Amino acid sequence: MEGRGKLRSIEELCDAVRSAERVRIIGSARRSGFLPSWDGAILSLSSLSGVIAHDVADQVVEVWAGTGVQELQEELGRHGQCLPLASGVPLAVSQQYGTVGGLLATNLPHALSAQCGGPRDWTLGMTVVRTDGTIAKCGSKAVKSVAGYDAHKLFVGSRGTLCAIAKVILRTLPTRALPDHQVELFGSDEPKFVARTLRTDYESTKASAGRLVAADPASCTIWGLDEPPLPVGAWMLGPRGAIKRQEQPNNLEASSRTVFDPGGKLAPGWQE
């Protein structure tokens, strides 16, 4: 927590979460523009970093959540592997930084989403610290695991609202197998809005979306500087964590918080 010094172990993380009254979990805070304002305590996991184990033959890597995405890509690259994020596509000025935990917890679209899936697809398992300070593990290094619940799928995209992600097990891809992306680039500004539409509405939404930064016809995703119009079935994430969805309310998020953070300890990750 700010003022407590850097975390050096998962035990220190457990203590910090257990003793916190209300707290926002962060990695390196590169995505704070997409989060609601928060004046309370902050707990950064960026010092819990490093590769724990990389099974090159099985294409599976376990890392501390505070590991830099760039640092992990460089380490995997030494073995001809990577996480399938297209480098050189300026979807965010901050993309050279940020942690693996932040990447998973935000679960935003990226340039190869349509071709290679997203962080939820690459995540095989996690070790997390729950709001009462206890450690929980889910998933495993096996790509096909049948034991227990796939709770890590729920934690991907949970934006720091359900637990602190301490370690993650990820599937990697051979770099030579990376497909070409189809993203059209219109500028290099940091996007303020990310929106995804149904395929039938993609072209019309893009045409009326104002100033565009990028657009991906393969995943029907639009990154821009102005709030786009939202047809039925679309969603949008904007400044300060503003989320709009033209669909039925998602009760899973509310019910997950009731189970994993009954005391409301963790900072909100978005505002409807």
Ligand SMILES: Cc1cc2nc3c(=O)[nH]c(=O)nc-3n(C[C@H](O)[C@H](O)[C@H](O)COP(=O)(O)OP(=O)(O)OC[C@H]3O[C@@H](n4cnc5c(N)ncnc54)[C@H](O)[C@@H]3O)c2cc1C
């Ligand atoms: C080459 C490259 C390409 C990239 N391409 C993309 C891209 O196309 N799209 C994209 O979205 N990102 C991309 N990234 C990654 C991105 O820039 C950041 O890594 C990440 O999105 C934010 O990390 P952060 O640590 O700054 O998160 P923060 O801003 O600190 O946190 C973001 C959210 O995650 C939560 N969070 C952070 N850490 C944890 C944790 N350990 N446990 C629980 N919750 C946590 C926070 O509460 C917050 O809600 C790329 C990175 C690289 C290096």
